[in-house]
Amino acid sequence: MKIAVCVKSVPETGSARRIDPETKRLDRSGEAALNAFDVNAVEEALRVKEANGDAEVVVLSLGPAAALDSLRKALAMGADRAVLVSDDAAAGSDLVATSRVLGAALSRESPDLVVFGQQSSDSDGAVLWAAVAERLKLPMVSQASELQLADGTATVKRQTEFGYDRIATPLPAVIAVSDAINEPRYPSLKGIMGAKSKPQETVSIADLGLDAGDVGESGSRTEVLALASPPPRGESRKIEDDGSAAQQIVDFLAEKKLI
Amino acid sequence: MPTLVFLEHHGNELQKGSLGVLSKAASLGDTEVAGVIAGSGVGALASEAGTFGAAKVWVADDSALEAPLPQPRVDVLAKIVGDGGYDTVLFAASVLAADVAAGLAARLDAGLNWDVVDLVRDGGRLVGKRPALGDSVYVDVGWKGDPKIALVRSGTFEPAATGGEPEIVQAAVALEDFSTRATMLEQAHEEQAGPSIEDADVIVAGGRGLGGPESFSLVEDLAKALGGAVAATRAVVDAGWYPYSSQVGQTGKSVSPKLYVACGISGAIQHKVGMQSSNVIVAINKDPNAPIFEFSDLGVVGDLHQVVPRLTELIRARRG
Numbered sequence: 001m002k003i004a005v006c007v008k009s010v011p012e013t014g015s016a017r018r019i020d021p022e023t024k025r026l027d028r029s030g031e032a033a034l035n036a037f038d039v040n041a042v043e044e045a046l047r048v049k050e051a052n053g054d055a056e057v058v059v060l061s062l063g064p065a066a067a068l069d070s071l072r073k074a075l076a077m078g079a080d081r082a083v084l085v086s087d088d089a090a091a092g093s094d095l096v097a098t099s100r101v102l103g104a105a106l107s108r109e110s111p112d113l114v115v116f117g118q119q120s121s122d123s124d125g126a127v128l129w130a131a132v133a134e135r136l137k138l139p140m141v142s143q144a145s146e147l148q149l150a151d152g153t154a155t156v157k158r159q160t161e162f163g164y165d166r167i168a169t170p171l172p173a174v175i176a177v178s179d180a181i182n183e184p185r186y187p188s189l190k191g192i193m194g195a196k197s198k199p200q201e202t203v204s205i206a207d208l209g210l211d212a213g214d215v216g217e218s219g220s221r222t223e224v225l226a227l228a229s230p231p232p233r234g235e236s237r238k239i240e241d242d243g244s245a246a247q248q249i250v251d252f253l254a255e256k257k258l259i
Numbered sequence: 260m261p262t263l264v265f266l267e268h269h270g271n272e273l274q275k276g277s278l279g280v281l282s283k284a285a286s287l288g289d290t291e292v293a294g295v296i297a298g299s300g301v302g303a304l305a306s307e308a309g310t311f312g313a314a315k316v317w318v319a320d321d322s323a324l325e326a327p328l329p330q331p332r333v334d335v336l337a338k339i340v341g342d343g344g345y346d347t348v349l350f351a352a353s354v355l356a357a358d359v360a361a362g363l364a365a366r367l368d369a370g371l372n373w374d375v376v377d378l379v380r381d382g383g384r385l386v387g388k389r390p391a392l393g394d395s396v397y398v399d400v401g402w403k404g405d406p407k408i409a410l411v412r413s414g415t416f417e418p419a420a421t422g423g424e425p426e427i428v429q430a431a432v433a434l435e436d437f438s439t440r441a442t443m444l445e446q447a448h449e450e451q452a453g454p455s456i457e458d459a460d461v462i463v464a465g466g467r468g469l470g471g472p473e474s475f476s477l478v479e480d481l482a483k484a485l486g487g488a489v490a491a492t493r494a495v496v497d498a499g500w501y502p503y504s505s506q507v508g509q510t511g512k513s514v515s516p517k518l519y520v521a522c523g524i525s526g527a528i529q530h531k532v533g534m535q536s537s538n539v540i541v542a543i544n545k546d547p548n549a550p551i552f553e554f555s556d557l558g559v560v561g562d563l564h565q566v567v568p569r570l571t572e573l574i575r576a577r578r579g
Contacts, residue, residue: 026392095361095365095370095371096369096370099361099364118510119510121509124373124391124509127357127358127360127373129358129361130361131365132365133330137435139438140441141441142354142357145503159354160354160355160447161269161455161512162269163447164447165443165445165446166443167328167444168442169441178510180503220403221364221371221403222370222372222401225401226398227396227397228396228399230390235556236552236553236554236558237557238547238559240560240561241561241562245543245559245561245566245569246566246567246569248557249541249557249570250573252541252557253541259485259574259577
């Protein structure tokens with residue numbers, strides 16, 4: 001069994017993130033890390049592997065060459081192999097362009113199961129799996145808070161606004177897991193030491209049989225037109241409770257016509 | 260600019276978020292605003308869509324569409340976009356809508372912008388406004404080519420009953436093989452008694468400052484008195500004090516009610532991004548330096564165990 005986990009290298013959380021006003025793209029020059037939500041996806045893939053014995057976990061990403069450092073965390077956790085699609089032509093790819101690249105890279109691997117994390121912490125995107133599943137023409141289930149595999153079928157407990165669904169799908173399939181699905185392991189020292197010697201392949205757009213026009217800004221169908229500061233909030237009041245705070249809240253709500 | 264709006268329904272009701280997007284589309288003065296309802300036995304919902312701005316409603320009624328699964332809906336929408344010549348397709352964000360929108364974008368090789376909080380016409384061109392990087396920057400986003408697809412942040416637009424009787428068109432349902440491979444074994448039932456948090460006008464939320472799960476009754480009582488819904492932070496959901504379905508924040512839901520009352524919530528970025536677009540924010544926290552006070556309209560530095568029950572009492576008295 002082969003399990004592919006799609007992951008992203010993102011700016012380190014806590015770093016001062018900015019959009020470059022020139023390129024209107026996220027500034028990726030600072031420290032990068034494996035997207036925290038993808039760590040749950042890697043963990044779930046490893047658990048599936050451990051429960052199924054004979055399985056390979058491949059992490060797959062689109063990003064700059066330096067993204068390999070982030071992918072190594074997944075290898076340190078226990079993933080077997082990393083594939084990074086890295087190509088200057090692919091910089092600035094939007095959803096459709098990215099799904100085209102990942103779709104091509106996944107087709108080359110033909111995994112039985114494709115796992116995504118809940119969202120990327122930099123673009124707040126939480127949709128890529130659906131576009132990739134469409135490219136691959138595979139069934140897809142998102143927001144998985146539990147995943148069980150048996151007899152070539154994945155059974156998923158899915159969180160929605162209304163509660164929990166239970167959905168079954170035959171493999172191969174694309175499953176996006178929520179960050180509530182598991183508590184990821186920390187890489188062991190042995191895992192960290194061993195990660196560097198695991199297979200790490202960097203492929204170009206041409207290696208995937210794609211043209212430069214299919215990816216990056218020319219393959220994208222959305223664009224950033226302008227950047228602005230967020231609208232300011234109105235005046236803010238702060239009071240210390242001297243026993244009358246509840247009454248003051250009531251007066252405030254009445255003034256705002258909220259009660 | 261003919262626009263198609265995906266109308267999500269649950270429990271035989273069109274969702275408020277979808278109707279808000281429909282009303283917004285109608286207010287942009289487009290040549291044709293249509294809605295699409297996909298499900299089983301859903302024809303009766305079409306006329307309400309007219310009320311909120313749809314001149315035409317496509318009804319895709321088929322038992323294969325009964326379960327709220329995304330991929331069959333991509334098939335339905337792709338065909339309608341082609342048949343109806345729609346150059347814009349709008350969705351109110353939800354678990355289902357996000358998956359439909361992204362699948363449709365890949366199917367049609369179309370641009371998808373998400374987390375849109377406003378839509379404007381700039382010289383005939385559609386422009387979306389999108390907060391990014393934890394809402395620290397606002398981005399004007401556009402589309403290259405048609406159709407233009409957008410996911411609107413939940414609770415952004417209010418439904419406005421400005422329309423009339425719509426033209427109703429039955430949509431043909433032809434599904435791809437891969438779209439029907441995932442099957443619903445058991446569909447979610449309404450778990451919460453009050454309004455769902457994404458549709459609620461008033462939300463009372465509790466955080467770690469409550470001290471323990473038993474104190475959530477303070478939040479529930481206040482929510483009840485205000486006729487609102489209860490929400491929780493990730494910290495208390497992780498701790499098992501409250502169910503995930505009520506979680507607001509980066510990994511939960513994004514809400515923008517008229518009133519958000521934050522009880523014992525510090526205002527970490529994880530929570531902030533899910534609620535800061537609320538109209539009025541009232542925060543009660545004993546730490547005067549809590550970040551929540553930076554984006555509250557009224558901040559109360561005090562012990563919520565004193566303030567909240569008293570507040571509930573006063574509101575109950577006022578409501579009689």
